[in-house]
Amino acid sequence: MVSPAIALAFLPFIVTLLIRYRHYLVLLYRAVLVVWLRDRLTGTSREQRAFQYVLAHAIPGDPHHILQTFDQWCYHCEHLSCVGPDKGRIVERVLLERAPLRVLELGTYCGYGTVLLAQGLPPGARLYTIEGDPRHAAVAEKVIRLAGFSEETVSTGTGTKPSFAWETGEEMGDRGGAAQVELIVGPSEEVIPHLREKHGLVNANFVFMDHWKRSYLRDLRLLESHQLLAEGATILADNVLFPGAPHFLQYAKTCGKYHCKVHRASLEYFRAIPDGIAELRYTGTH
Template structure:
């Protein structure tokens, strides 16, 4: 038995083949070309104005991530491989220069760089500290700058939270010729290491401190150093990257608490002179 065809005008049969009207475009529909063109000058202006920041983002995030995936190595590991084949072992100055060259001509390392390095080296030579504390070893670049400028018998304790990065820095430091009696590398977060410096590492005070890890931790770690009486009167605290990406709470505290004399060394990022940065130099007057 076959079914008959119901006439189209029957009320019981929907009109299956009638032409449907397209849905109306609501406020979330396609953007008008006129609106796109209206915003285009703003987008172009921002790209031109912040082109250096955009290129920094490309080099430090996009290209670096791609090379990490392709090589299976981190950037500091690739930098160390270059140092092994191009630098002179036992010559910290030549190793430092090699890292600068690699960062400028191969991959942007994001290290302290030669301009800031001159500020750091000059202060270490002027202050001649017996003991220096560095928070944020990274690839070991600033560690070598400090170590080679230390006075005879001087000691440097450097702290790095990432074990894989610390392993590379350790190799670089030993390649430069510094043994553990001169440079001791401590693996751990600064928040955990600072309270243990006196009891576990024999650090009673640090005449010079370099903050070179993450700027958002600078204030916390400075207050930890104060709380554990690791800063003698006259101690110098250097803080990198206080303008870019910036450490406003740290600077505000240093200027308003009454315990420090503050000076700002205006610099820029290595290979990006248009991106302004600075190193804060604090002189500790004491707790009173």
């Protein structure tokens, strides 16, 4: 048994740790403990609860307001691992600079990033978004529809890849073409090798990664090996500092195929926790 004197000696050290890492403890509490408890009390998932909140409070067909409503939920109710408003502005800025026509998103989750990307795409662009968890994909599909997507102008293919067309209150025919979104359900490592033959993606000139961080490097190399990156393609990868993707960053900086920089920011909905988005520019050289 530890004596009181020894316990008192360690007390300042423990207090210092609690103060220094208090924001991480709050994250653990909100993102894990609260969610675990509410899942069991309500019988629904955090993602479903978030969608019900958005459904009740957001303006249908207004993507900006839908994202704002998600943000309100995440700040005041429960934490979701969405890109969030601060890093979202980085994504919007890079997207505006590049104006890509063929976009690939890895990690649809609840559809937050999909709506963020889709509202910034030029007419005629196409967004392919991949989600490995069917439960999350079911929520994302509802969010995409709520934001103003329609199936009417796109062939639906199989049941594993619902497709949507972006609308903003005007008829599609009056806009001269519109950005389209295809939601593909399946593990990224299984979907990526078949993107060209099954989904018609010749190559992507913009990729947004926001799925499992340990999968970033594997999926980047899959995109390379299947020649799915257009020359000059931009790759944005979220959460490369926290929880972090060190092997991905090391590869991007040393392989000679990319110009790489990291946009410093904070973790979504936790301004005191440092994070960042990596921006890679594919040169195609070895």
